[in-house]
Amino acid sequence: MKFSYRLARRFVAGETLKEALPVVKQLNAKGMRVALDLLGEYVGHREIADAARDAYITVVHTIAAEREKNGMDANVSIKLSMMGQKIDEAFCLDNLRHLLDSAKERDVFIRLDMEGSDITESTLALFEEVYPEYPDHVGIVLQAYLKRTEQDVRRMCDLNAPVRICKGAYKEPKSIAYQDMSEIRERFMAYTKLLVLHTPNPGIATHDDRLISATREFVTEKGISNDQFEFQMLYGIRPETQKQLVAQGYHMRVYTPYGTEWVPYFTRRLRERKENVWFVLRNLLRT
Ligand code: FDA
Numbered sequence: 001m002k003f004s005y006r007l008a009r010r011f012v013a014g015e016t017l018k019e020a021l022p023v024v025k026q027l028n029a030k031g032m033r034v035a036l037d038l039l040g041e042y043v044g045h046r047e048i049a050d051a052a053r054d055a056y057i058t059v060v061h062t063i064a065a066e067r068e069k070n071g072m073d074a075n076v077s078i079k080l081s082m083m084g085q086k087i088d089e090a091f092c093l094d095n096l097r098h099l100l101d102s103a104k105e106r107d108v109f110i111r112l113d114m115e116g117s118d119i120t121e122s123t124l125a126l127f128e129e130v131y132p133e134y135p136d137h138v139g140i141v142l143q144a145y146l147k148r149t150e151q152d153v154r155r156m157c158d159l160n161a162p163v164r165i166c167k168g169a170y171k172e173p174k175s176i177a178y179q180d181m182s183e184i185r186e187r188f189m190a191y192t193k194l195l196v197l198h199t200p201n202p203g204i205a206t207h208d209d210r211l212i213s214a215t216r217e218f219v220t221e222k223g224i225s226n227d228q229f230e231f232q233m234l235y236g237i238r239p240e241t242q243k244q245l246v247a248q249g250y251h252m253r254v255y256t257p258y259g260t261e262w263v264p265y266f267t268r269r270l271r272e273r274k275e276n277v278w279f280v281l282r283n284l285l286r287t
Contacts, residue, residue, distance in 0.1 A: 008266040011236040012039070013258045017062060020258035023235070024066075024074050031246045032254050033230065034074040035111060036063070039259035040082045042115075046091065049084030053095040056083075056110075057102045064106035075109035077255060080123055093126055100134045107137070111203075114141035116170045117177070124152060131161055141205075143168030144188035145177045153191045157198040164203035164232060165191050169268045189214050196229050197222070203253060205232040207241065216250075226250050234269070 005015075013023035017038075024034045036059055043049045059076050066072035083095040103110045112127055114120065120143075127140045139162035142149050146168060156163050167184050168177065178184050188206070192215055195202035204215050212231065219229065230251035233242050246252050257265055 004266075005262070008262045011234065011257070011266060011269050012262045013235055013256045015258065015260050015262075017059060017258065020256065021062070021066065023256060023258075024072060025070070027235075027254050027256065028071075028073050030243060032242060032252045035077045035232070035253055035255045036074050037077040037113070037255060037257040038082075039257050039265055040261040041079045041264060042081045042086060043084060044087065046084060046087060049082065049087060049091070049095060052082040053099055056099050060099070060102050060106050060108045060110075063108050075111060075253075076103070077111045077113050079113050079115055080126060081115055081119060085119055085122060085126070089122060089126065093129060096126060096130055097133075100130055100138055103137045104134055109137055109139065111139045111164060112141065114143050114166075114168075117146060117172050120146065120148070120152075124155070127161070128159065131159060139163065139203075141166060142191065143170075144191055145172065145179075145184045147176055147178065149187065149191065153194050157194055160199060162200050162202065163195050164205050165195055166205040167208075169272065171271075185211060189218075193218055196224055202229050203232040204229060205255070207233055207238045209241075212241075212245070237269075 013020040020036065024036065027034050038052070038055055038059060040052060043052060056076060056078055063072060063074050063076065066074075078099070080092055080096065083092050083099070085092040100110060112123060114123060124140065127138065130138055140156065141164040142152050142156065144165060144167050153163070165188060167188060178187065185208070188211055192202070192204055192211070196215075196219060204211070206212065215231075219226075226249055230253050231245055232253045232255060235254050235256040242252050242254060
């Protein structure tokens with residue numbers, strides 16, 4: 001396990017918040033914003049969900065204190081399944097409100113990550129429940145691979161809600177999700193255009209050069225300023241591209257996970273790209 005963690009370390013900023021903070025500071029020093037993510041998902045016990053809520057609140061307090069001290073620029077990405085969504089939605093909603101009260105008080109933004117399709121509707125419904133109460137402090141994620149997302153993009157445009165658009169990282173059946181990458185790209189770009197035009201500060205979350213170039217062309221053509229959207233990438237993936245985009249005047253937010261529950265996240269990163277698997281195999285062969 002220790003060896004695997006050494007490999008996962010490329011994608012994970014540490015096992016504790018204390019270890020992750022210097023990473024946030026380094027990214028900020030390079031002109032990048034950060035989304036801090038405490039790893040963990042699909043919790044089945046109320047005590048663990050409550051502990052996750054409290055840990056998220058600690059992250060909120062820490063970001064606010066660090067912002068006061070040294071101007072830290074970070075928000076928080078959370079998973080509702082970590083706060084009891086699969087146990088009882090009402091219980092999860094209570095936890096979410098509790099967290100958002102703290103986020104509003106400290107002026108820290110919370111993004112609800114999108115997880116597997118078993119909880120897509122529930123995640124959107126919980127978001128719609130809290131968004132009117134916390135419009136400046138909560139946002140959502142949509143996944144371009146899901147066939148339902150066309151409607152969900154319109155739903156979020158109608159709400160004028162802040163959305164991160166990504167391709168989608170879970171294994172979903174073809175009855176509900178596009179499997180072909182060119183189709184997913186096409187959808188991603190169509191949704192990006194709508195979100196850039198109709199929602200506040202959308203996050204364009206991809207490492208894909210074609211999508212990055214198409215977004216750049218679209219905003220230039222429409223005269224949309226760089227302050228009206230941000231690119232988002234994952235910690236440890238294409239750091240040079242992250243730097244280049246910042247140098248070219250774009251906002252870049254780096255999704256920075258930390259915590260001991262890194263296995264599912266690391267597995268998704270490996271599944272996404274064969275280069276990541278090669279990276280692991282190379283390291284295995286070296287020892
Ligand atoms: P992908 O990995 O598909 O790569 C596409 C192309 O990009 C490649 O063919 C290549 O051209 C180029 N490329 C990528 N990496 C490269 C490299 N290292 N070197 C050279 N070229 C490279 N998912 C989810 O389901 N729910 C969520 O809430 C989130 N949240 C999230 C936040 C952020 C900030 C990001 C960036 C991503 C997510 N995701 C996510 C994950 C997302 O859905 C998706 O699985 C990954 O981002 C991978 O898809 P990409 O579009 O990044 O490129």
